[in-house]
Ligand SMILES: *[C@@H]1O[C@H](CO)[C@@H](O)[C@H](O)[C@H]1NC(C)=O
């Protein structure tokens with residue numbers, strides 16, 4: 157299912173639609189230019205299909221019946237903290253207060269391009285926003301460390317994709333939780349728990365993933381330094397864009413893992429499967445050389461990315477400013493009309 161649906165998604169990517177909707181207000185002539193562009197864009201995507209193949213890598217994947225997981229030495233995966241294996245899932249935390257647990261790969265991953273498909277389930281007794289704290293998927297240098305970042309250490313080195321189910325920062329109303337968010341750490345960047353990681357985020361999206369009857373998935377794709385996160389949570393087998401960032405530099409030889417934490421509020425955080433696909437793509441020798449040089453994780457144009465998320469907030473501010481000034485104007489006009497009609501009436505009275 158995964159490979160085919162991803163490709164369909166690529167073909168129906170937003171770009172052509174965006175051009176079409178703009179085409180409507182264009183002249184007839186430019187319509188043909190747009191049509192040509194769409195055609196070219198489609199060709200590009202088609203080419204991408206041809207050069208890309210996927211292979212499931214069992215050594216980096218975790219799936220039923222979880223043979224040997226958690227037992228000493230025999231499995232590719234190691235359990236930590238309160239994590240527990242049953243026949244149905246790897247439960248990172250139970251729906252109880254102050255727990256943390258994780259599952260970590262024992263084998264460093266040296267693949268250049270990969271895709272991690274996470275089948276997960278978050279459920280519990282708590283009502284909305286009375287549950288927490290969330291879970292994370294990792295590709296990091298460190299492994300099997302306890303800590304405050306969704307059950308992993310702070311100042312981690314590598315990639316973390318978080319499913320944050322509790323809004324710690326209350327004053328921002330524009331963000332709906334649960335919220336999926338990605339962060340790249342270099343060993344000295346701290347995750348700001350009080351601000352739900354806004355200061356270090358690469359981007360994210362809301363995802364109503366709690367207490368659902370159907371299956372929920374998260375996809376993390378890393379290809380030619382482009383990080384893409386998508387979610388499939390509506391039970392329709394459709395993938396929704398969450399974030400897509402070029403210029404993400406991740407070294408090879410890091411470890412995959414998943415972790416979760418509960419505090420005063422709790423949830424069951426379950427991993428049903430982690431499937432890692434190797435993606436084979438064509439790349440130039442220049443690309444190869446550059447990639448071999450990456451030793452510390454980083455993101456190109458991080459300042460720009462941060463500006464964009466700040467802009468989002470000021471966009472909201474602008475909206476409210478405009479809204480309130482318009483309301484103010486209307487109010488003044490109404491007052492003006494009332495005063496004018498009163499003055500008119502009293503003037504008429506004076507004349508008669
Ligand atoms: C990590 O990133 C921060 C912020 O971008 C930067 O100030 C710091 O120098 C980086 N540390 C390393 C070891 O690259």
Ligand SMILES: *[C@@H]1O[C@H](CO)[C@@H](O)[C@H](O)[C@H]1NC(C)=O
Pocket residue numbers: 310311343344345346
């Ligand atoms: C993480 O890094 C920051 C800044 O480099 C530092 O102030 C903080 O003490 C570090 N935290 C941990 C737990 O190492």
Ligand SMILES: [Ca+2]
Pocket residue numbers: 289320321322323324349352
């Ligand atoms: Ca949070």
